[in-house]
Amino acid sequence: MKKAALVLALALIPSVQAAPAPAATAQDLFDEVIYQLASFYSGPSDVRAGDLRRKYLPEVQKLCDGKPECAAEQAYGLIEQMLGDLKDAHTNFYTPSQLEEVGKLLLGEQGQRRTFGAVTEALGTGGRVVLEVLPGSAAERTGWKAGDVLRRVNGVALDGQAGQAALGRASARGTPARFEGTRQGKTMNTALTAAPLQVTPVSLSLRADGLAVLRLRHFNTPGVGQQVHDALRKVQAAGTKGVILDLRWNSGGRVEEFLLSAGAFTDPAPLFLKTRVDTAKIGYGAGRYLVNGKAQEQPRIKTPARYTGPLVVLVDEGTASSAEFLTRTLLGRPSTQVIGETTAGVGDTATRFVPLTDGSGLQLTFARMLDAREQPLGTRITPQVGASVDLAGLTRTGRDSVVEQAATLLSR
Structure with missing residues (x-):
């Protein structure tokens, strides 16, 4: 199902920082990207950085051939083309203005x-x-x-x-x-x-039939997990019969916010974050984000909630990254069903943003996610019940057929 979200969708584990932009040449920028790939790339692609360098170095040299000056921006298109050879949706190039926009959104600020x-x-x-x-x-x-x-x-x-x-x-x-x-x-x-627009990550609506719909749009900004716990506390106070957790079009976000959110529904099993140089065990316990068994000061949940009632999770082909991690975690929870479409298929890696010398940036797959037994995770989640939005019905009635199907399951 092809969807057009008129907002910017972002990826997992960001670390975007403002940096000065000294003069750099196209060759400098190309070399820097190759270095990052050779040193830190840990994604699914079998294409090596050395192979990319051999293929694209002559093209970079052509760009600057005979020019007294060859600014870094001359290489932007070529770098995008080169990263496309990886066929990894989590590794991308951002111009300085794009990186600035991403940085604002990831910090919870309104972009331009x-x-x-x-x-x-x-x-x-x-x-x-x-x-x-x-x-x-x-x-x-x-x-x-x-x-x-x-x-x-x-x-x-x-x-x-x-x-x-x-x-x-x-x-x-x-x-x-x-x-x-x-x-x-x-x-x-x-x-x-x-x-x-600063996209609100969490919305809660209480239906007349006694069910709640919890819309979780992304994990991009700090505090998403807290908002999930707060919303479920309201659900419990209202005495609802069941919860519909809508993860459709959720493209992912911060891994720590996914784990904190998962803790509002269950005790999530730990995961392992495996990079080129080490492996870290990450998890959740009593409202805290854990790294190698140690509770981190931030982020943390004030007064954690735990919803244990019936739950239906909605997913589609836009459900990605951290949203896939959360769906997989909830599959093992009692009284839980997942309905919708097969997910995006990037639920086994983690990415970060790397500022480059000229102010541009690289979104880089730097780690593979492993399960509690340190085995590779599957890339996609296949729902237990298949469902897609009936567009004709939606235009006639304004009612979402997948939400109504979930409500029927919870009312049985």
């Missing part, structure tokens, strides 16, 4: 990238259907709802690549964009201006 704040999916009949409206977004302020169908933006049909490009242009301008569409078959015309 403008967004309408909706998760949408293409319809076979043309246009895009809204799957989720993000809290605090321009879409929420305008009154968009799940199930709304967006047909055109500024007069351009939202079909195919041209529609995607039009949507991107409209969000980047920072001026009102005119949307034409329908809500449950009735004409709906709206105007809204895309704006920077």
Whole structure:
């Protein structure tokens, strides 16, 4: 299922820091990236750094041939192409402006990238259907709802690549964009201006049928685990009959926040983080993040909660990294079912962000995740019950068929 989240999705175990950007050449930057790959890459690719250097060094030399100056930015496209040879979705190159944006988001600060704040999916009949409206977004302020169908933006049909490009242009301008569409078959015309958005990681809604839906969007920022514990404490106080944990479109985040979140549902088994040089045992205990059995000062949970009631976990092909780790952990929990689509398949590695000399950065797979027996984890999670959103039904009723299926399972 192809989805377009109008927000930036990030990866696992970040360490982005601001750094001065001294003058560097394209050759300097190329050499630095090769060094990082040769020294620290621990991902699934069999392609070696030396092979990449032999293949791409002549191309770098061509870039600078005969030029008195050859700035590092001249090599950006070539470095992106080179990293593509790894076929590792967790190893990527970021320009200085992209890295700055990532750093803000990972620190819980509002970035500068403008967004309408909706998760949408293409319809076979043309246009895009809204799957989720993000809290605090321009879409929420305008009154968009799940199930709304967006047909055109500024007069351009939202079909195919041209529609995607039009949507991107409209969000980047920072001026009102005119949307034409329908809500449950009735004409709906709206105007809204895309704006920077700090994506709320955790939302809780209590349903009239006595169930709770806990939406967990990412683990990117400090404090996600605390928000999960706080939400489940509210669930317990409300006396709900069961919880639907929605991990769809959750692209992952900080491994420590995943473990703290898992501790709100169960006693998670420890994992091992294996790098090129050592192996660390990580886990959870009594509200604390553990490294090699030692409780870390931060992050930690104030007044941990523990929800032990019935649970259904929702996943899809956008559920990745830490969200896959959490799903796998909860599979062994009593009274728990996982429904949805097979997950993204990056649930066995960890990445970090490495600032480079010119202010750009490298997202690098630096570790493999192992289970409690120090055996490799599977890359994907296959749900116990298959389910995909009925888009036609969503546009007719505004109701998410996968959530309703989960509610039915919990009501039995």
